[in-house]
Every structure is written in structure tokens, then in C-alpha cells.
Amino acid sequence: MSKTGDTPSIILVNPQLGENIGAAARVMGNFGLSDLILVEPRDSWPNDKAVSMAAGSPVLDAATLVPDVSTAIAPFTRLYATTARPRDMEKPVLTARQAMAEAKTAITQGEKVGVLYGAEQSGLSNEAVTAADAIITLPVNRAFSSLNLAQAVSVTAYEWTAEEGAPAEFEPITDLASRENLERMFEHFEDELDRAGFFYPPDKTPLMVQNLRNGFIRGRWTNQEVRTFRGAIKALALGRGKARVGR
């Protein structure tokens, strides 16, 4: 019935607002989920507001419309029910993070995983929660717990992909200065400061040096920054010399 693949499917049961369906499809696309199943949306389908909020997400065009929960869940071997309310039910309760970690392993092992979300106002029925292997709940503030449906989908989608760290095109700092290079910079700087009479009284010199160096070291400077700063020291020292000469 439904398309399932190597990512969890998102199953929205009786969603009310087209805007939320569209926003869910958008964020699913952002975070690498592709299969959206809609169980009887309240408003007619296709829905203009959903299209507008989806901002071109391919997930919306590929969404499947099904008439009831049992049709929606039929192909799955593992289902999670998201709910903000505790149910009087003996069912494992997981965070989205735990559930998506579990889902990742399960999918590797050939399982088909779905995550159920209820309607905006009412949430999932007890029958739908019963059909799930486990409950996903989110760490919402009890004083203001009403999470938008698309935001709830967002957290699951984000957790699906979050383990992978920063995208590769964000390169780490590659030009980091070695400690030897920093040491030469410090000596250069401190020599010039010493010549300028900065270290006074003399017994405070070690502490002053320590404080200066700590700030630079915490900055994790690059070789380019070391070269620039050494140029700056040189310029200041020469300038001082010149000023003195010219006086």
C-alpha cells in the first residue's frame, strides 16, 4: 500500500490544517525523510495551503492518502506513536532520539518503521497508540506544552539525521598553528613588550605572561592569524622605535 524504504515513514492521522501538512513535508525533505502517509486529512486533498507551506518539497507530491489507520500501518514491522499525554498503557516510552537510534538499527536489519502523529487538537486515539511498539514523547515544558504538529514532525526528522554531525562542506579549521609556532609568536610579542617596559613590577612577569598566553591559546589561532599578528607586533615595535627616534 504505502511506499516504505530506508527511512522512517511519517503517518499523520486526521491532520486538520493543510499548512501543517505542508510544513511537515518541508521539514521532512530538509532532514532526509521521504515517505509521508496521510490518513484522512480533514480538508479536501490536494490542498493549496499544504502546497504553499511545503515550499517545493518533493515529499508532498509523493505523499500517500489512505482511508484509515489500519491501512496506513499495515506494511510496517515497527511503529512509534507520538503523544504528549501519558496513556494508561504498558508501553515503552522513548525520546525521539532513542526511537530514531533504534529505528536506524531496525531499518538496517530490514524493518519497515513508521511514526504516527495524531490530529492537532486531539492527538492519537488510544487504539492507534495501542498499535504501536513504543511511545515517543518530547521533552516539552509542562507549562506550555502544545507543540505544533509540523514542529513535532521536525524533531523526529531532525533526530533521524542528527547523528551524522556537521555536513562535510563545513570544513573544520585546517590551518591551526602548532604550539611551536605559537611559542615563537609569544616570544616575539613578549620580547617587544619587555623592551617597551610592559612587564612591571618584574616579580609579576610570569603571571602577566601566563594571562596573555592563555587568551591566545584559547583562541586556537591559525598560522595565517599568527603571521598577521606577528606583522602587527613588528609594526608596533618599529613605530615605537620611530617615534622615539623622531622625538
Added chain:
Amino acid sequence: MSKTGDTPSIILVNPQLGENIGAAARVMGNFGLSDLILVEPRDSWPNDKAVSMAAGSPVLDAATLVPDVSTAIAPFTRLYATTARPRDMEKPVLTARQAMAEAKTAITQGEKVGVLYGAEQSGLSNEAVTAADAIITLPVNRAFSSLNLAQAVSVTAYEWTAEEGAPAEFEPITDLASRENLERMFEHFEDELDRAGFFYPPDKTPLMVQNLRNGFIRGRWTNQEVRTFRGAIKALALGRGKARVGR
């Protein structure tokens, strides 16, 4: 200038849509962030669409309006810049998870932490990114990377609170049956199955028992469920007996 406290502040620089400001305020409230700083929103302020999307979030009422980035960032000791585009800049790049873990430690140590977000279309300026200690980037799908502003705020807010696990009112399963109790149930079940001639051929019995038991054990049954199932076995066995007697 801005209110800062024991949670990170969210700083939206030139946000365009009131809807996104409101949705950001809502999800901040959901995930326990309280301080929203708005740098020159495009549209007039206060904004009806923001109010509508905030769904009563107290974060919106408490939001601070400031005229420029330098005013916004002035009180902070640690700033993160969220950006989807890599910048040609020597700056640590963190995931939202890493950044919020770091922020939690920093705040414990008395730091004031802010997270900068740029406008919907253009993102943060290079100057704003330069002012930050580190970049936060999200693991978006490069083929569909345009994340809604409020969804991006959502991930940061969620990560701020996600370490805490499931809310306490979601109680773990407490009535789990002991292995001893399960063993008695298995023996009861297998005795009745044996009497019913289920185990045939006899040399397959150990494998059949093993398969039956595995399914139950994976289910992590509660004592109540054990009692119910033993009642069911008894009923079936008696029923069979009755049927036989009646024949």
C-alpha cells in the same frame, strides 16, 4: 539591554514574516527557552500574525525589540551563529547538539549565551557570523536544504532540553513479570498445549517451545498480562475439555 537568564537567548536578525516570529516564540515556549530578541523585524511590530502563530506563548509578550545586531549581542559572553551556508571563515562549526551541550556548561559557569538567526531569504551577514564564537549548522539534505526559520529555532530549542529524557509523568513499565512468573506461565501453557497434542513430532518439541517462549519474552510482559494470559489458557483448556465431554 536584553534579558538574559539561565537559558540561551534566541536572536532573530531582520526576520521577515510575523508567522515565523510567532512560530519561533511558540516552540521556544514548548522547549523551555524564554528570551527572544528581535533585531529590526521587516514588518511593523507588534504583529498580528506573530501573535496568532505564537498560540499564547509567553515568550512573544516578553520579546525584546532592538535596533541593530551590536545592541542585540552586547550582553553576551558566548554567541552562536546559525548558518546553512559554509562561510570562508576560520570558526568552529558545531551541530546544534554540540552547541547546546556546550551552552549548558557555559551557563552553569555564569555565561550568557545567545544564538543568532538571519533573515528567511538571506541568512546572517558575514559581520554577524564573525561576531560569533562558533557556527551552528544543521544536518540538512543538500538537495532540499531550505529550512523554515521557526523550524531552525525549534531544533536549537529542542536540543537545549533534549538531554533530559522523557518527562517524568511518562512512567516506565513498573509491573514487569519476573522470569520465575514467566516460567510458570510457560509451563502452564506448554502443559496444556502438550495435552492438546500440539507438540508433534516429538523431536521438534524443544524448537517449538523455544520459538513460543522467545516471542513472549521479547514482549516484556507485566504481571497483569501474565495473569490475563493464564486465565485465557485455562479458559481454552476448560473449553476444550468441555467440548470433548459434550461430544
